[in-house]
Amino acid sequence: MANLGYVGLGAMGSGMVKRLLAAGHTVTGTNRTRSKAAPLVELGMRWADTPRQVAQAADIVFSMVTNTGAVEAVTQGPDGILAGLAPGKLYVDMSTMSPDYSKALADQVAAETGAKMLDAPVSGSTITLEQGKASFMVGGDAGAFETIKPVLLDIGPKAFHVGENGKAVAMKIAVNLSLAVQMLAFSEGVLLAEKSGISRQQAVEVMTNSVIASPMVIYRGPFVLGHPEEALFDCTMMQKDLNLAIELGQKLNVPLPTTAAVNEYMSAARGMGLGHYDFSIIFDVLARMAGVDTGR
Numbered sequence: 001m002a003n004l005g006y007v008g009l010g011a012m013g014s015g016m017v018k019r020l021l022a023a024g025h026t027v028t029g030t031n032r033t034r035s036k037a038a039p040l041v042e043l044g045m046r047w048a049d050t051p052r053q054v055a056q057a058a059d060i061v062f063s064m065v066t067n068t069g070a071v072e073a074v075t076q077g078p079d080g081i082l083a084g085l086a087p088g089k090l091y092v093d094m095s096t097m098s099p100d101y102s103k104a105l106a107d108q109v110a111a112e113t114g115a116k117m118l119d120a121p122v123s124g125s126t127i128t129l130e131q132g133k134a135s136f137m138v139g140g141d142a143g144a145f146e147t148i149k150p151v152l153l154d155i156g157p158k159a160f161h162v163g164e165n166g167k168a169v170a171m172k173i174a175v176n177l178s179l180a181v182q183m184l185a186f187s188e189g190v191l192l193a194e195k196s197g198i199s200r201q202q203a204v205e206v207m208t209n210s211v212i213a214s215p216m217v218i219y220r221g222p223f224v225l226g227h228p229e230e231a232l233f234d235c236t237m238m239q240k241d242l243n244l245a246i247e248l249g250q251k252l253n254v255p256l257p258t259t260a261a262v263n264e265y266m267s268a269a270r271g272m273g274l275g276h277y278d279f280s281i282i283f284d285v286l287a288r289m290a291g292v293d294t295g296r
């Protein structure tokens with residue numbers, strides 16, 4: 001069993017720590033908002049006051065926070081993760097953030113601490129995590145990947161090494177744009193069926209059993225019949241990933257026309273006061289444009 005650290009105990013971080021504790025690992029954790037750690041401490045997690053202390057206590061330290069700015073906040077400065085790293089330790093960031101920053105951070109970790117960093121973003125949600133089905137993409141040193149692979153497999157069944165530092169976050173961004181694009185295409189189909197006189201419920205049932213039924217559509221499609229009160233991945237978080245994709249597309253000269261279009265739906269959702277909902281609220285935005293009342 002490994003001696004692990006975890007920085008960032010939000011929805012995803014907490015789910016990860018639960019699985020790591022259940023697998024028998026020692027986990028020392030911290031979070032900006034301490035109250036979120038309480039249920040994990042009850043399960044056996046050791047609390048540390050700062051990211052630095054987490055990194056000092058652990059052999060492998062993970063972080064999973066909102067975005068590039070949040071990763072900067074937990075890694076830099078006298079109480080940041082880097083201040084607690086040393087040669088022989090591994091730092092694994094699971095956040096979805098800028099590939100360029102991730103790569104630069106890995107260089108900084110190596111130069112300033114002698115430790116190694118990997119980027120290991122996650123495909124899945126809090127529910128996928130609970131089901132033990134989340135998968136990982138990993139960027140960085142291949143030997144370090146082999147070291148952390150058994151730990152990742154205690155969280156979910158698949159971990160892919162996709163290249164050097166920063167490549168895994170690029171891969172993750174490439175995956176995530178399809179979530180929103182698929183949700184928009186699905187919503188268009190449901191609304192077209194609905195305005196043709198087919199009930200929304202029946203349209204969802206037919207479409208989730210048709211050739212377009214990807215795991216994403218099977219999982220989120222039924223949300224158009226009633227969105228979860230608590231977002232699994234809200235519009236602001238999804239727009240962060242879409243903007244990362246658009247930025248990368250501009251840098252690499254890859255046009256992303258459907259990503260750019262669905263990105264506007266995230267702004268529209270917020271403009272309509274629906275931004276706190278799961279991004280599946282795209283359906284309601286489109287419904288309003290089509291003159292269909294969803295009651296929200």
Ligand SMILES: NC(=O)c1ccc[n+]([C@@H]2O[C@H](COP(=O)([O-])OP(=O)(O)OC[C@H]3O[C@@H](n4cnc5c(N)ncnc54)[C@H](OP(=O)(O)O)[C@@H]3O)[C@@H](O)[C@H]2O)c1
Nearest residue numbers: 008009010011012032033065066070073095096124125233
């Ligand atoms: N939710 C999903 O389905 C999902 C799936 C795959 C990947 N992801 C990615 O996972 C990451 C975390 O997502 P989440 O759903 O767990 O979000 P979340 O529940 O909102 O948690 C965000 C975490 O980041 C911390 N944080 C934010 N800004 C910070 C700052 N400036 N300094 C220190 N800590 C800061 C928060 O601390 P506080 O508790 O103090 O606010 C919290 O621990 C994101 O990059 C997201 O894109 C999410």
